[in-house]
Amino acid sequence: MLGKTYDSQVCSIARALEIVGERWSLLVIRDALFAGVTRFSDFQHNLGIATNVLQSRLDSFVEAGLMERPGEPRQRDYVLTEMGRDLAPVLVALTEWGDRWAAPGEPPILYRHQGCPEPVHAVARCATHGDLAPADITVTIGPGMPADYLAGRRPRRDGAAQPS
Amino acid sequence: MLGKTYDSQVCSIARALEIVGERWSLLVIRDALFAGVTRFSDFQHNLGIATNVLQSRLDSFVEAGLMERPGEPRQRDYVLTEMGRDLAPVLVALTEWGDRWAAPGEPPILYRHQGCPEPVHAVARCATHGDLAPADITVTIGPGMPADYLAGRRPRRDGAAQPS
Numbered sequence A, B: 001m002l003g004k005t006y007d008s009q010v011c012s013i014a015r016a017l018e019i020v021g022e023r024w025s026l027l028v029i030r031d032a033l034f035a036g037v038t039r040f041s042d043f044q045h046n047l048g049i050a051t052n053v054l055q056s057r058l059d060s061f062v063e064a065g066l067m068e069r070p071g072e073p074r075q076r077d078y079v080l081t082e083m084g085r086d087l088a089p090v091l092v093a094l095t096e097w098g099d100r101w102a103a104p105g106e107p108p109i110l111y112r113h114q115g116c117p118e119p120v121h122a123v124a125r126c127a128t129h130g131d132l133a134p135a136d137i138t139v140t141i142g143p144g145m146p147a148d149y150l151a152g153r154r155p156r157r158d159g160a161a162q163p164s
Helices: A012-020 A025-034 A040-047 A051-064 A088-102 A147-151 B012-020 B025-034 B040-047 B051-064 B088-102 B147-151
Strands: A109-113 A120-126 A137-141 B109-113 B120-126 B137-141
Touching: A012 A025, A012 A051, A012 B025, A012 B088, A025 A040, A025 A051, A025 A088, A025 B012, A025 B137, A040 A051, A088 A109, A088 A120, A088 B012, A088 B088, A088 B120, A109 A120, A120 B088, A137 B025, B012 B025, B012 B051, B025 B040, B025 B051, B025 B088, B040 B051, B088 B109, B088 B120, B109 B120
Parallel strands: none
Antiparallel strands: A109 B137, A120 B120, A137 B109
């Protein structure tokens, strides 16, 4: 891991970004997850980044448990663990946002359900009502929220979360 | 926007990260989206970051079209546009990954469907088969992929995408 930039934040987004929020991190994971890249030299070729930056990212992923290096001690492959593969919904959601709002032209890649012609979409979903628009999503305070942290947040919430 | 770090990448994730991939960016958007923050001073209070960094992020969001500053010229509020609100699925997915893999203890916040007791979950979904595990997701080449870019990627794909 690359430091505790977001230490002041009681937030699982902040915790996640401490592991995968550095420059290039999510593109390294993208190549591992969806292009089958495992070798240092292939990551480096695809990304064109400095080897010390790439090494730092891969080392941090191994340290965090997101990648592992199975087999021989001198074997150079980096393989995603379940923790790493579980980032797939994040990457699909980010791709769809990028396709819609940030990338010119048509999508360079499409996600598909393995062995099925249907596209894969990232959605925020309610078990009863199905896919939700962003305005339908609100936050409530979970059991892991310290009261004193919440009390210091703005705008003041009077103990209850505000809808977005 | 803060430069073209990922210019070499034909990838909507890369395009998205050029807009929201800087340090603190997604936490600023989190506060705007789920805590109703609109004022510079409230973002600064909650995040505790240097004012020049915060100003740079907010300026870049306005420039990218992700936030706007409606009303009077001297009005200081920053309000998410549809483009900004549309990041909700990305943040929900990142929160869930963080809850599961990166944050100790119980979740500090929970997403709920507005006016409904059901939790909200971020999922990658197939229209026919419903929620997918990461291993069920594969990529295919979309219409926006330049052939020469694909030919230079490793490992070699012989024109077809590899499953994850």
